[in-house]
Amino acid sequence: MSTLEFLRGLIYEQYFQSVPKPTASFAHKTVIITGSNVGLGKEAARHISRLGCTRLILGVRNTTAGEEARKEILAEMSAPESSIAVWEVDLSSFDSVVGFVQRANRELDRLDVLLCNAGINTVKFSEPEGYESILTVNVLSTYLMASRLLPLLERTAAAGPVPGDPEPRPPHLSIVGSDTHLLAKFPEQHESAAKMLEAITANCKNDASRFRAQYPTSKLLVLLMVRDLVYRQKRSGPSSGVNAIDKPEEKYPVIINVPNPSLCHSSLTREIPAARFIKFVFHARPAEMGGSALVNAAAAGWETNGQYLSSNKVNKGGSLTWDSALGKKLVTAIEECFKRLDTTEH
Ligand SMILES: NC(=O)c1ccc[n+]([C@@H]2O[C@H](COP(=O)([O-])OP(=O)(O)OC[C@H]3O[C@@H](n4cnc5c(N)ncnc54)[C@H](OP(=O)(O)O)[C@@H]3O)[C@@H](O)[C@H]2O)c1
Known part of the structure; x- marks a missing residue:
């Protein structure tokens, strides 16, 4: 997609579209939201608490900030103390993500919603866990958490709704995406699965213009891995090429989707001074x-x-997000990375 087409889409979203306030009930539901101490995650937590959530877990790396958010939401919503908890998780550490997943499996008897919202957009190159940081947080750790908590979501679907739930729904796995994925060229797409993640990291390290494209690339990778998750859960793979995700409820119990909140005010672009101007022009x-x-x-x-x-x-x-062979290769690369790091005990 050309930059011009992207800008046209952005203007349409920012100037001519809006999002209604959610009204669905979350009574009797257990929900995890990562990155919920500030920004969109905190606002999502506020809505979900307002909508009666029985058990809301704020997954945050800074538990002091998480506690502040918790107290603020509880006070505003007059919600019971026990309805919101703060759990620590740092997505720049695979051990931390694995610990969080283990805790969820140990302490939760059900999980109705996993909202993978935590994300970064940084201008400083670093390699936590040996991979570029945006790749690590937005893609690798997000995949690790999502894929390892899917079985709990599935068990919740099998158990059915809690008696008295006014709005029974299948469990949801929502991973936050972005329209910027449309700008990603992803030059490493032709690498083998064995080399793909290392190539992304090396290119970001050695080429400033490639690193500037890393946030959009991370959101492209999110879509590729989500579609692969859906295809794999159907076990038969895509039935017929583009847009082949049909009648999923017949085969799979969890709804998996990628919401794009579009350009919003938040602290995501805290390191990027030009973002203020962009947000002003595009009516964040x-x-x-x-x-x-x-x-x-x-x-x-x-x-x-x-x-x-x-x-x-x-x-x-973006058309690349429907490339099921590429999605499969990416997920193979990610699973291989976790095998090498010995984080696949679930
Ligand atoms: N704002 C937008 O215009 C926009 C547009 C499209 C998509 N998005 C997506 O929306 C999601 C939320 O972003 P936002 O705009 O609300 O940004 P934000 O205000 O910066 O919030 C990001 C959240 O992610 C957390 N986080 C970052 N690194 C983490 C790590 N290593 N471990 C655990 N948590 C971590 C942050 O924690 P700390 O407070 O500790 O840093 C914060 O809670 C992101 O996935 C972003 O890509 C945003």
Whole structure:
């Protein structure tokens, strides 16, 4: 997609679309939201608490900030103390993610929604766990958490709704995406699975212009891995090429989708001074509206399974995101990385 086409889409979203405040009930539901101490994650937590969530877990790396968010939301919503908890998780550490997953499996009897929201956009190159940091946080750790908590979501589907749930729904796995994925060229797509992640990291280290494209690339990778997760859960693979995610409810119990909140005010671009100007020109949405987009996705229907949602409407997204062979190669690369790091005990 050309930059001009991307800008046209962005203007349409920012000036002519909006997202309704979520109204779905979260009573009797257990929900995890990562990166929920600030920004869109905190706004999503606020909505979900307002909508009656029985057990909401704020997955944050800074537990002091998490506790502040918790107290603020509890006070505003007059929600019971026990309805919100703060759990530590740092997505720049695979051990931390594995510990979080283990804790969830140990302490939760069900999981209705996993909202993988935590993400970074940094201008400073670093290699936590030996991989570039945006790749590590937005893609590798996000995949690690999502794929290792899918069985708990599946068990929740098998157990059915809690008696008295006013709005029974299948469990949801929502991973936050971005329209910037449309700008990603992903030059490493032709590498073998064995070399792909290392090539991304090396290119970001050695080429400043490639590193500037790393955030959009990370969101492209999110879509590729989500579609691969959906295809694999169907066990038969894509049935017929592009947009082949059909009738998923017949084969798979968890709805998996990728909401794009579009350009919003938040601290995501804290290291990028030009972002203030861009947000002004493109009429950035309030964080509250971004949070609405995430919560609506976390309660959306089967038509959103495996889909990218802009302003909560199914949107085709970039053509590369439908390349099932590429998605499979990416996920193979990620699984191999975890095997090498010995984090696959689940
Ligand atoms: N804002 C936008 O315009 C926009 C547009 C499209 C998509 N998104 C996506 O929306 C999601 C939320 O972003 P936001 O705009 O709300 O940004 P934000 O205000 O910067 O919030 C990001 C959250 O992720 C957490 N986080 C970052 N690194 C982490 C790590 N290593 N471990 C655990 N948590 C970590 C942050 O924690 P700390 O507070 O400790 O840093 C924070 O809670 C991201 O996935 C982002 O890519 C945002």
